Amino acid sequence: MDFELTQEQELIRKTMRDFTEHEIKPIAAVTDRTCAYPKETIDQLFRYGIMGMSVPKEYGGAGADDLSAALAVEEISKACASTGDIVATHNGLCCGPIIQNGTEEQKKKYLRMLTQGGKLGAFCLTEPDAGSDASKGTTVAKLEGDHYVLNGAKIFITNGYAAEVFVVFAMTDPSQGTRGISAFIVENTFPGFSVGKHEEKMGLHGSPTAEIVFTDCIVPKENLLGKEGKGFKIAMQTLDGGRIGIAAQALGLAEGAMDEAVNYTKGRVQFGRSIAKFQSTQFLFADMAVSIEAGRLLTYQAAIRKTKGQSFTKEAAIAKLFTSEAAMHITTKSVQMFGGYGYTKDFPVERMMRDAKITEIYEGTSEIQRVVISNHIL
Numbered sequence: 331m332d333f334e335l336t337q338e339q340e341l342i343r344k345t346m347r348d349f350t351e352h353e354i355k356p357i358a359a360v361t362d363r364t365c366a367y368p369k370e371t372i373d374q375l376f377r378y379g380i381m382g383m384s385v386p387k388e389y390g391g392a393g394a395d396d397l398s399a400a401l402a403v404e405e406i407s408k409a410c411a412s413t414g415d416i417v418a419t420h421n422g423l424c425c426g427p428i429i430q431n432g433t434e435e436q437k438k439k440y441l442r443m444l445t446q447g448g449k450l451g452a453f454c455l456t457e458p459d460a461g462s463d464a465s466k467g468t469t470v471a472k473l474e475g476d477h478y479v480l481n482g483a484k485i486f487i488t489n490g491y492a493a494e495v496f497v498v499f500a501m502t503d504p505s506q507g508t509r510g511i512s513a514f515i516v517e518n519t520f521p522g523f524s525v526g527k528h529e530e531k532m533g534l535h536g537s538p539t540a541e542i543v544f545t546d547c548i549v550p551k552e553n554l555l556g557k558e559g560k561g562f563k564i565a566m567q568t569l570d571g572g573r574i575g576i577a578a579q580a581l582g583l584a585e586g587a588m589d590e591a592v593n594y595t596k597g598r599v600q601f602g603r604s605i606a607k608f609q610s611t612q613f614l615f616a617d618m619a620v621s622i623e624a625g626r627l628l629t630y631q632a633a634i635r636k637t638k639g640q641s642f643t644k645e646a647a648i649a650k651l652f653t654s655e656a657a658m659h660i661t662t663k664s665v666q667m668f669g670g671y672g673y674t675k676d677f678p679v680e681r682m683m684r685d686a687k688i689t690e691i692y693e694g695t696s697e698i699q700r701v702v703i704s705n706h707i708l
Contacts, residue, residue, distance in 0.1 A: 346405035355409035361536035382445035390445035407582025411685035412536030418575030424451025452493035471500035490540030511561035522547030533684030580657035651699035654689035
């Protein structure tokens with residue numbers, strides 16, 4: 331498998347690296363401290379064509395491949411995982427299922443809204459009693475004439491209170507378990523749609539996470555995404571692709587934390603020399619570099635397989651599992667290298683450590699990834 335980047339991919343990497351350095355990194359700490367949705371940054375990313383970048387050109391996107399999308403999230407997440415999360419969710423979890431399952435009319439309308447229209451997207455699957463087990467969902471959709479009526483609530487929705495277009499999963503036949511789940515495209519202006527609790531989280535403070543509530547929410551019949559009863563398949567298909575985005579986010583976090591630790595240890599002098607010259611420090615960096623390189627290869631492999639139309643479920647799960655656990659380890663060790671300073675907000679590594687934890691949890695916990703991987707093996 332060829333991991334050599336094309337000229338276009340190299341350009342995307344360089345462009346996003348420069349943009350991150352000049353536009354995202356300077357405000358990352360403020361974004362975290364104020365828990366502010368970085369709207370101006372996201373608006374710029376829409377203008378750059380990064381939001382919805384994998385959407386085909388005929389529907390307003392850049393027609394970029396999956397590796398390019400991963401590269402963008404990786405570079406952004408080196409400085410601000412919150413912004414990386416917003417981008418990955420919009421591209422992979424909202425645009426993705428519409429690209430794969432939408433009708434021509436749905437694609438023309440909603441993909442243009444999610445690219446040139448500047449509308450942020452979100453994905454609504456998780457419920458209070460339905461996390462890893464989607465069959466326990468209680469949000470229901472009932473067909474009444476020319477529309478569906480949705481009732482229920484979703485929690486932990488990334489982009490929740492900033493998004494305007496949502497891919498929502500609801501039970502159209504609760505007696506069928508996962509076979510009774512259907513998918514819908516819902517706008518925040520539909521009657522009966524509302525935003526509930528804004529989540530206060532350990533990390534990703536700039537990523538707007540909220541509860542979404544449906545109270546007799548009217549959804550036009552033509553907004554059914556795919557066929558009735560096929561929602562679970564769409565959700566799992568979407569999460570497979572979304573895990574590549576989370577792997578890229580975790581990879582960026584690990585790289586960013588290591589860069590910060592390298593710069594700090596070179597300048598920090600103890601016992602007459604920089605702590606970067608101590609073998610214990612050097613060995614830690616060697617281990618970090620090995621994990622980052624392995625995670626990069628795993629993530630890029632999954633993205634390339636997806637672009638080629640090859641099976642990638644196992645590869646995406648492996649990449650997400652490995653990079654998320656590596657990110658947690660590397661950010662924690664980076665804090666350790668800063669000593670007491672690492673425990674303060676004067677340096678970004680404590681934020682990176684808090685941000686890294688969620689990558690082991692959302693879009694399938696590490697335990698679920700091991701289930702997916704072992705199922706493919708056995």
